[in-house]
Amino acid sequence: MNIIKGILQELFSLFIDDVAFSxxxxxxxxxxxxxxxxxxxxxxxxxxxxxxxYLLLIFGTVRRAKVLVAKRGKG
Amino acid sequence: MVASFLASLxxxxxxxxxxxxxxxxxxxxxxxxxxFAGVLLLAVLVALFGPLLxxxxxxxxxxxxxxxxxxxxxxxxxxxVLRSAGLIAxxxxxxxxxxxxxxxxxxxxxxxxxxxxxxxxxxxxxxxxGLEVVFIVIAIGAAGKMLYxxxxxALVALALVVALxxxxxxxxxxxxxxxxxxxxxxLLSAFGTFWVGEGFGFAWPGEDLAxxxxxxxxxxxxxICVYIGRALIAEEGAS
Numbered sequence: 469m470n471i472i473k474g475i476l477q478e479l480f481s482l483f484i485d486d487v488a489f490s491x492x493x494x495x496x497x498x499x500x501x502x503x504x505x506x507x508x509x510x511x512x513x514x515x516x517x518x519x520x521x522y523l524l525l526i527f528g529t530v531r532r533a534k535v536l537v538a539k540r541g542k543g
Numbered sequence: 544m545v546a547s548f549l550a551s552l553x554x555x556x557x558x559x560x561x562x563x564x565x566x567x568x569x570x571x572x573x574x575x576x577x578x579f580a581g582v583l584l585l586a587v588l589v590a591l592f593g594p595l596l597x598x599x600x601x602x603x604x605x606x607x608x609x610x611x612x613x614x615x616x617x618x619x620x621x622x623x624v625l626r627s628a629g630l631i632a633x634x635x636x637x638x639x640x641x642x643x644x645x646x647x648x649x650x651x652x653x654x655x656x657x658x659x660x661x662x663x664x665x666x667x668x669x670x671x672x673g674l675e676v677v678f679i680v681i682a683i684g685a686a687g688k689m690l691y692x693x694x695x696x697a698l699v700a701l702a703l704v705v706a707l708x709x710x711x712x713x714x715x716x717x718x719x720x721x722x723x724x725x726x727x728x729x730l731l732s733a734f735g736t737f738w739v740g741e742g743f744g745f746a747w748p749g750e751d752l753a754x755x756x757x758x759x760x761x762x763x764x765x766x767i768c769v770y771i772g773r774a775l776i777a778e779e780g781a782s
Contacts, residue, residue, distance in 0.1 A: 489621075490614055497610055501743050514745040518736050518757060521613070522764045525732075529621050529768040530775075536630040537775045 489528040496520050544689070546730040547696030550679045553723045554672040555704040561668035563708060564643035565661050573661035580662075581669025582701070588677050593690045596681060605742030608682045612735030615678065620728025624765050626721045628772025633721055676700075683734065729765060733757040 500517045508516050558578070566574035596604060625631045647664065680697050684690025737754050740747055747753035 485618055486621075489617075493613055493617065494610065497606075497613070497739055500739070501606070504743065504745070510744070510746040511748060513743075514740045514747045514753065517740055517743075517745065518760065521617075521732070521736055522760060525617060525620070525761075525764055526768055526771075528617075529624055530771055532621065533625060533628065533630055533768075533772045533775050536625065537779045540630075540776075541779055 486528065486532065489524070489532075492524055492528065493521070496524060544692040544696035546727055546734070547676075547679055547683060547693040548700050549723050550727045550731075551676045551697040551700035552704065553720055553727070554676050555701055556720065558669045558672040559704050559708045561643050562665050565647055565665045565668075568644050568647035569658050569661035573658040574665045576657075577662040577665025577667075578669045581666045581673060584670055585673040585677050589680055589694065592677075593681050593684050593694075596684075602742045602744075605738040607742075609735045609737070609739035609742055611678070612682050612731050613739065614735075615675075615682075616728050616731025616733075616735055618728075619724050620732055620761070620765055621768075623721050623725035623728050624768045625772060627725065627769045629776060630772050679731070725765065729758055729761045732761050736761075 496517075500513075500520070504513045504517060558581075562574050562578045565577070596608075622631070626633050643664075647661065676697050680690070680693040683693040733754055736757055737747065
């Protein structure tokens with residue numbers, strides 16, 4: 469039973485270690501899927517979608533970095 | 544094949560460390576039995592789910608697998624960035640080996656013919672590390688229609704790690720794990736982005752060639768994040 473629990477936990481943590489970041493990525497994908505074709509010509513849609521992901525990566529990583537730096541300061 | 548090979552290399556090295564610790568302390572028969580059983584289970588998962596997923600409509604497959612690859616790839620990439628910036632410690636195979644060796648010694652002597660502690664430790668290590676490999680092989684295989692090249696990449700990595708393990712009999716601590724995870728994170732994030740776009744019907748200029756600027760852009764973005772991380776540390780040190 470412990471092994472099954474371990475495998476299920478491992479499967480979950482393969483994709484999500486920061487719930488807020490993962491939720492933001494999924495939300496951007498949904499927005500892209502629903503709204504991008506109407507808002508942007510298809511030839512630019514990929515670039516806009518990718519740019520949104522780069523920004524999420526930067527903000528998400530910097531946010532995590534600030535938390536880690538703050539922990540180092542306290543510790 | 545390259546992404547599959549590199550990702551598999553990292554995960555199998557981690558599994559090898561644990562199997563080596565188990566084998567050294569509690570004996571090679573239970574260690575290798577557990578490892579072999581783990582590899583068999585992983586092969587069954589690939590054989591079952593790989594071809595099954597190709598029956599799902601391609602657009603849906605690309606979006607779902609693309610999102611999973613994005614989450615997985617960005618998780619690896621963020622961690623690799625934070626390690627490169629010095630904000631979290633690099634993974635140390637020697638330390639893991641010592642920790643596992645200590646655990647195996649403290650588990651007590653084997654009872655009966657099978658040392659179940661050793662078999663289960665080895666089995667669990669191979670399955671848990673191998674699940675990431677299985678996901679990458681199936682994801683790349685299903686969305687990119689490259690199941691055989693992805694499988695070959697994983698098998699080559701497995702063979703290489705097993706051969707090195709037999710030859711050296713110690714953890715492969717010289718493998719540049721963080722550099723590999725950085726590279727795989729960039730590749731999988733780019734593939735995920737591309738396939739989500741394909742699934743949604745976006746017109747990628749140059750079609751498959753659009754992967755190259757995507758890979759380059761993720762690499763640049765990740766390097767920027769490393770510099771920001773280091774700047775934050777320097778700022779904290781100065782204040």
